[in-house]
Amino acid sequence: MSTTDEDRQAAELTFNVLAKRCSSRPVLEHMTGKWGTLVIIGLREGPARFNELRRRVDGVSEKMLSQTLHSLERDGLVERIVHSAIPPRVEYRMTPLGVRVTDKLAALAEELEASMPEIIEAQSRYDAEQRA
Amino acid sequence: MSTTDEDRQAAELTFNVLAKRCSSRPVLEHMTGKWGTLVIIGLREGPARFNELRRRVDGVSEKMLSQTLHSLERDGLVERIVHSAIPPRVEYRMTPLGVRVTDKLAALAEELEASMPEIIEAQSRYDAEQRA
DNA sequence: CAGTATCCGAGAGGATACTG
DNA sequence: CAGTATCCTCTCGGATACTG
Numbered sequence: 001m002s003t004t005d006e007d008r009q010a011a012e013l014t015f016n017v018l019a020k021r022c023s024s025r026p027v028l029e030h031m032t033g034k035w036g037t038l039v040i041i042g043l044r045e046g047p048a049r050f051n052e053l054r055r056r057v058d059g060v061s062e063k064m065l066s067q068t069l070h071s072l073e074r075d076g077l078v079e080r081i082v083h084s085a086i087p088p089r090v091e092y093r094m095t096p097l098g099v100r101v102t103d104k105l106a107a108l109a110e111e112l113e114a115s116m117p118e119i120i121e122a123q124s125r126y127d128a129e130q131r132a
Numbered sequence: 133m134s135t136t137d138e139d140r141q142a143a144e145l146t147f148n149v150l151a152k153r154c155s156s157r158p159v160l161e162h163m164t165g166k167w168g169t170l171v172i173i174g175l176r177e178g179p180a181r182f183n184e185l186r187r188r189v190d191g192v193s194e195k196m197l198s199q200t201l202h203s204l205e206r207d208g209l210v211e212r213i214v215h216s217a218i219p220p221r222v223e224y225r226m227t228p229l230g231v232r233v234t235d236k237l238a239a240l241a242e243e244l245e246a247s248m249p250e251i252i253e254a255q256s257r258y259d260a261e262q263r264a
Numbered sequence: 265c266a267g268t269a270t271c272c273g274a275g276a277g278g279a280t281a282c283t284g
Numbered sequence: 285c286a287g288t289a290t291c292c293t294c295t296c297g298g299a300t301a302c303t304g
Contacts, residue, residue, distance in 0.1 A: 013245040014173055014238050020190040024244050027251055031244075032164030034276085041146055050286050058152040061278055066287065076254025087285045088284080097250055104240035106146050108163075111236050112156050113145040118229055119159055122208025166296085182266050193298055198267065219265045220304080 030071040031105060035060055039068045040094075040102045041109055043078065047093035077101060162203040163237060167192055171200045172226075172234045173241055175210065179225035209233060 017024050030036050035057070042048070042056040054065050069092060072078040077098035083089040094102065112119075149156050162168050167189070174180070174188040186197050201224060204210040209230035215221040226234065244251075 010238075010242050011177075014241045015177065016245055017241050018170055018174055018189055023252065024241075024248050027248075028169060028241065028244055029166060031240075032169050034161060034165075037160060037164050038150055042150055045143070045147065057150055062287070063279090063289095064277060067277090074255055074258040075251050076258075077251075086284090088287085090286060097247060097254070101240070101243050101247055104236065104243050106142075108233070108236035108240060109146045109149050109156075109160065110142050111233050112160055112163075113148055115229060115233055116156050116159075119207050119209075120155065122229070123206055126206040126208075194267070195269095195299090196297060199297090218304095220267085222266060 027075050030068075030075055031077070031101070033068070035064050035068045036072065037105060037109075039065065039072065040077070040098075040105055043092060043094050044099075044102060044106055047091050049089065049091055053092060072098070159207050162200075162207055163209070163233070165200070167196050167200045168204065169237060169241070171197065171204065172209070172230075172237055175224060175226050176231075176234060176238055179223050181221065181223055185224060204230070 016022055017028060019025075031040060038057045038060065039053070042053055045056065048056065050065070054060060054062065057065070060068075069078060069080070073080050076095060079093050079095050079098075081091045081093065083091070148154055149160060151157075163172060170189045170192065171185070174185055177188065180188065182197070186192060186194065189197070192200075201210060201212070205212050208227060211225050211227050211230075213223045213225065215223070
């Protein structure tokens with residue numbers, strides 16, 4: 001049995017995102033934007049409250065964290081749970097959809113981390129050539 | 133047999149990228165930037181020349197395509213092959229490293245495309261709640 | 265064809281202050 | 285704690301023109 005049909009179908013799906021007016025493109029940009037990726041990976045560590053998450057993601061400002069979370073919530077990847085109380089207590093967690101989609105993003109980050117030695121070498125080579 | 137050790141190691145790697153000064157973060161940003169992702173997916177269709185690739189990725193300007201390709205080339209994900217001739221002929225293709233890393237990115241795009249119905253529904257729900 | 269150079273506007277994103 | 289609001293800067297990125 002060949003997986004040709006499966007592969008072709010996957011390729012078609014992937015290719016679709018290249019189209020400017022494809023509806024998935026904004027979502028992709030939310031996830032892969034500067035903070036989207038990092039917030040997602042931070043949340044995959046487990047549910048977190050606002051400032052807790054802020055500490056996880058090194059360097060994110062309140063504004064950007066808030067904004068990013070709203071986008072991800074709107075896309076249905078993240079769930080916001082408010083416990084009415086004083087002091088306020090809000091928890092963010094991945095939805096099942098979020099887990100499914102962001103597993104792929106985490107896989108990317110892992111592969112990337114594992115490849116860093118090779119990447120750093122490539123960068124050195126490139127920089128040396130440019131200098132010459 | 134448990135995969136616990138493997139899993140924990142993977143989680144550590146992923147977590148690393150959350151640190152501001154982690155060396156993999158810039159690379160991740162190149163790949164996941166607005167055009168990085170799309171150029172990569174475009175190139176995964178097969179090697180391409182500059183303007184050919186520009187046509188594949190709907191909406192990218194010459195400037196951004198050029199810039200993105202340089203970043204990816206520096207990171208060792210993309211190879212630039214110059215055939216000295218007139219008219220100039222330059223081909224871009226994924227390196228083996230690039231294929232390995234970007235397979236993960238393509239998997240993300242596929243999962244995302246497949247999840248679009250669910251995402252669109254979530255967005256509608258969110259927008260309705262905001263209005264109320 | 266395969267780019268680089270320059271200009272310019274819009275929006276990303278940081279710092280700070282404030283609110284419930 | 286969990287944000288929103290405001291201001292301000294700086295980069296991203298598009299349009300255009302030019303080069304080998």
